[in-house]
Amino acid sequence: MDFKDYYATLGVERGAKLDEIKRAYRKLARKYHPDVSKEPDAEARFKEVGEAYEVLKDPEKRRAYDQLGADWQAGQEFRPPPGSGPGQYYYSSGGPDVGAEQFGGFSDFFETLFGRGGAAGARSRGAQDFRYQPGPMRGEDQHARIQISLEDAFNGASRTLEVRSPSTGKRNIRVAIPRGVTAGQRIRLSGQGAPGQHGGAAGDLFLEVTFEPHPIFEAEGRNVLLTLPVAPWEAALGETVGVPTLGGKVELKIPAGSQSGRRLRLKGRGLPGSPPGDQIVKLRIDTPPADTSFARTLYEEMRSKMPFNPRRDIGG
């Protein structure tokens, strides 16, 4: 077990006053709050900062922690002094062994010093007055992201996930991905979160859906966007062409006189739902290369026989 330097975690001196500690904590808590922060390790950092504050804001815990001495370095292998056991340094008035994992999981280092009950008085969400539940304690909700393909969102699918919990270890669950789910939507799996304490119910697992990048489609809510390359003569003269959709190929009539960027709507061909989304087809005119003498001759003939200035409207 590594020693944790709580002062370094909060970026304060060992002799820091309580208001300095509080200020440092508030600043870091805002920076690493998982709902606000974009830092990749935000949740872990937020917990570290919370644990450090839990100890340093409490004079009794801080004194016990300081008694360990200033010789320890962060990350150094830590062994408790002989004869000490969990909770040796601090006994919480909050009752014994109130599951620390309910409170966001304090470290082994913290539990060695203060016991699991040391977290019972923590300013933790589970113990907050407006959510406090006496008696059996419900397990913590867990949150995760699940990345699926657009095809899976269109057809519906199932995914096997590995769920980890400190008390029950790893287990696999197989989850249905409902047809028509969109990016950013969440799926609630009742009772699949962390196990409860003292006979309490398990928490829920919330999965936020994200889409894998697709080679040709892009989703916007239930609508699906496709950029469709067309030949200049198809755009100028009109043409019926085959267009891929998530449900298979369909025919699309390109109106004569279309320009690059024109958007055409295939109603109801997006992701399913009530109402279903549309597929939006954005035209992109691709010009054939002038890489043969014949092609060059044709382009030169167009230039001489079809006066056309595409920059007329912008004074070019």
Place this chain on the structure above:
Amino acid sequence: MTRDELDIIMGQLLDESLEFELAEFCRVCQANEDFVAALVAEGVIEPRGDERTHWRFTGRSVRRTQVAVRLHHDLDVNLPGVALALDLLEEIERLQR
């Protein structure tokens, strides 16, 4: 048990079509009724139905409420601050899409 033998768990899709009564909504969000009522009064979430006893919350309100609970608790943000933070977070998310 192999992966293929696992039972498929059907979840609830938290969208506009899903509705919760107040008690169930509080259970899902792990918030008490007074806190939810305060969020409604602040305009953070908007239930269907006029009276508190008839309130129905959509699945989309779950996320706002859960984040509100965490911000209020973890950062000591008051309710107008929670409302502002939620709107700004959603605006950032929209701009990043």
